[in-house]
Amino acid sequence: MSPVAQLVQEYIEVIWNQQRFDQLPRLLHPDYHDHSLPPALPTTAAGTEAWVRGTSASFEHRTTIDEQVSEGEKTMLKIRMHLTHIGEWRGIAATGRTVEAVGYRYFRLEDGKIREHWTLLDGNAIENQLTVAEQGCKIQE
Numbered sequence: 001m002s003p004v005a006q007l008v009q010e011y012i013e014v015i016w017n018q019q020r021f022d023q024l025p026r027l028l029h030p031d032y033h034d035h036s037l038p039p040a041l042p043t044t045a046a047g048t049e050a051w052v053r054g055t056s057a058s059f060e061h062r063t064t065i066d067e068q069v070s071e072g073e074k075t076m077l078k079i080r081m082h083l084t085h086i087g088e089w090r091g092i093a094a095t096g097r098t099v100e101a102v103g104y105r106y107f108r109l110e111d112g113k114i115r116e117h118w119t120l121l122d123g124n125a126i127e128n129q130l131t132v133a134e135q136g137c138k139i140q141e
Contacts, residue, residue: 005070008077008107011114016063019056021049029113036119048117058089066102073109078102081121085130090123092130099129 007027014023024045034043034051041047055061060083067078080102085095103121107114 002070002075003112004073004075004107004109005068007109007112008070008075008105008114009065009068011107012063012065012077012079012105015048016052016061019052021052024049027114029110029115031110032113032115032117034117036117058085058087058094059083060086075107075109077105077107079105079121083126089130090127092127095130097130099126101126 011027014020015027028045028048032045032048034048037043037047037051041050062082064080064082065077066080069076080100082098082100084098085092087094101122102125103119105120106118108116
């Protein structure tokens with residue numbers, strides 16, 4: 001496995017899954033820029049930390065990597081987020097439902113650290129899973 005692929009896998013595990021924000025300086029370049037954050041957050045490590053904390057207030061979450069392709073200092077992931085809805089999100093009160101969402105993350109590294117990050121995740125798919133009532137008969141278990 002390339003050092004680029006390994007570093008990004010570590011980022012997903014340590015920052016997203018374990019929320020060990022003390023590790024951000026070790027993994028992120030000093031000029032890190034997160035292109036995925038909403039305009040209200042800075043595009044820095046602090047913004048990424050705030051985003052993960054916000055996600056964690058709404059969901060117990062774990063990200064897994066389905067596929068990864070790396071070339072040079074760039075890597076692309078197909079991810080799967082496993083979410084349990086524990087707090088308000090998009091105005092939806094906690095449902096306790098467990099849902100999944102597939103998404104993509106793209107990273108560019110520089111000097112052995114993550115320099116830039118982009119994410120594409122279908123928030124509408126998450127919302128639909130939280131708000132659509134189950135249909136049909138449910139067989140007793």
